[in-house]
Amino acid sequence: MSFTKDIVFGFPILKTSIDPKSYNKKKVISTIKKNYKIDQNRNNWDGRSNLHHGHNDFNNPKFHKINFDELFEVYKKALSEMFESFSYTGKTKINFGIINYSCLGKTQYMDTHLHSGNDFNAIHYIQFDEKNHTGTQLESSQAHSKFAHNLRPNLVKKLDNTKSENSWMFDDWTFDTKEDDLIVMPCFVRHRIPKQNFNKTHRITIALDINLE
Numbered sequence: 719m720s721f722t723k724d725i726v727f728g729f730p731i732l733k734t735s736i737d738p739k740s741y742n743k744k745k746v747i748s749t750i751k752k753n754y755k756i757d758q759n760r761n762n763w764d765g766r767s768n769l770h771h772g773h774n775d776f777n778n779p780k781f782h783k784i785n786f787d788e789l790f791e792v793y794k795k796a797l798s799e800m801f802e803s804f805s806y807t808g809k810t811k812i813n814f815g816i817i818n819y820s821c822l823g824k825t826q827y828m829d830t831h832l833h834s835g836n837d838f839n840a841i842h843y844i845q846f847d848e849k850n851h852t853g854t855q856l857e858s859s860q861a862h863s864k865f866a867h868n869l870r871p872n873l874v875k876k877l878d879n880t881k882s883e884n885s886w887m888f889d890d891w892t893f894d895t896k897e898d899d900l901i902v903m904p905c906f907v908r909h910r911i912p913k914q915n916f917n918k919t920h921r922i923t924i925a926l927d928i929n930l931e
C-alpha cells in the first residue's frame with residue numbers, strides 16, 4: 719500500500735550551518751562583547767525584556783559599530799541556496815537585511831515577538847553553548863494548541879515530543895540548536911528567548927529580516 723503524508727498549515731523552518739571561518743567571527747563577537755560591557759541592558763525596544771541588543775539603536779554613538787560586511791555576503795549565498803527549497807510562481811529575488819544582534823547573560827531574556835512587515839526572519843547563533851544556553855522558543859499560533867493538552871491528553875502523551883512533525887499538538891517548540899546554526903522561519907512565527915541560566919559565556923545571535931520580490 720502506498721500513501722502520502724503532507725503537513726498542511728505547518729510552518730517551514732529551514733536550518734543550515736554557517737562556516738565560522740567564512741567571516742570575521744572573532745572580531746564580530748569581540749565588538750559585541752565590548753558593547754555588552756558598556757550596557758548589559760541595551761534595550762531600546764519593549765521596555766520589558768532584559769537583554770543587550772541593537773534594534774532601534776544602531777546609530778547610538780555610545781556603542782561600537784559592528785562590521786557585518788563579510789557576514790552579509792555569507793548570508794547572501796546561504797539564503798539563496800536555502801530559498802531554492804520553496805516553490806514559486808515566477809522569478810523570485812531575495813532581499814534581506816541584518817536588523818539586530820543580541821547578547822544575553824544569566825537571567826536575561828527577550829519577550830515574545832514576531833517580525834511583522836517582512837516575509838521571513840532568520841537567526842544566526844554565533845556564540846551558543848548547546849549544553850547550557852537555551853534555544854529560541856517558537857510559539858504555536860494555532861488556536862487548538864492552548865487546550866489540546868486538556869482535550870486530548872492521551873494523544874499528547876503518545877506523540878514523540880522530540881520530532882518536529884508532531885509540533886502541531888504542542889504550544890511551543892524549541893529547535894535543537896548548535897553554534898553557527900542559521901534558522902529561517904516565516905514572519906508569522908512568534909518567538910522568544912527564554913531566560914538564560916548560564917553565566918560563563920554569553921548567548922550571542924544575529925537577526926535578519928527577509929523579503930521576496
Ligand SMILES: [Fe+2]
Pocket residue numbers: 831832833839909925
Ligand atoms: Fe526575533
